[in-house]
Amino acid sequence: MLIMGDTMDDIKFRLPKRKDGQKTFDRIIDTAKKLFSKKGYQATSINEIIEKSRIATGTFYLYFDDKFALYSYVLSMYRKAIRKAISEGIHDATSRHEKERLGLRAFLKFAWNDPLAYRIIWESMFADKELFREYYEAFSKDYVRQLQHAVDDKEVRDDIDLETLSYVLMGISNFVGLQVLFRETLTEKDLDHITDEVMKILKDGMFK
């Protein structure tokens, strides 16, 4: 639910308890995604979110203490959704190589299907510098843990700094994700092709 354990106490939101509350809650989230991704965090006002969600002012505060609480919640939703997409994608993988390949493919597909995700995550740089930093540092730490297992299993080289490797891998997915987003069309075959090209580089490097 939350962006990370450490900041759990800082995020002030309350989930709805009833079905009609859930509908209102979902509408607020939907409006927030649209406005945050279109105008950015700073330029979006709570009043605008309230108005576009067609709710009473008091209703907003039933669920969220403030705009930052709402933004943090939306960011945590994306974090969960991205992790879920990747973990489902790599479900059948039997090697680290397969995990990287299927994980990248799942991430690219997620980006293609939900382009707002990029804007909202990158926007966290403006919403709160620490939130942005924590988002990527937490992702990096998880990655390092997994890569360490792969080093122990002799699947990944043992002579590379894994923190740097984790940022290399995050950078590749995020920017190849941009390459995908910049396209007009994308087929499953294109996704396979782009993923294969990246894996060639990760396997044997770029040089002759």
Add this chain to the structure above:
Amino acid sequence: MLIMGDTMDDIKFRLPKRKDGQKTFDRIIDTAKKLFSKKGYQATSINEIIEKSRIATGTFYLYFDDKFALYSYVLSMYRKAIRKAISEGIHDATSRHEKERLGLRAFLKFAWNDPLAYRIIWESMFADKELFREYYEAFSKDYVRQLQHAVDDKEVRDDIDLETLSYVLMGISNFVGLQVLFRETLTEKDLDHITDEVMKILKDGMFK
């Protein structure tokens, strides 16, 4: 001066002709960098830029048609500065491998010295989607051109899609740049170390 040739006609600014005008112009740019990187494009108003730059309203319009013109100008400055830093960095390189290594090192150093650059470039996603896309697509095209030379010279593999490789390389610099920005301190030795780790991956891949 401009972000790219194609959009030259769209960007509406006028450079100062006299020395005192240059001072005022520089103050506007300086204020703009601070406000755009702190609050983002959308939440920054022209009035605020005028007020913080301590100029008359009419003075702003001497140089820029509107906020977008100012933002585009600042972005083009960063683009020029980044390219200059990289091209100076790789000046003595004699192979593509050296160019990648020195170029990455120069980029990381630039990011460390001018962290606002990141925020302003990434912010272009909110200022104008097309500007953001053009920024990275132009960078990618230039990269592909250089990589093609290296393929022709048999320095880079001839079996990888170069557009994908260009996004891989941009992603690596940008995210290893984040890794660097998240640090409290950074020495020249740290820079060398991080660059070397990345080059190991680009040379032989990440797997055992």
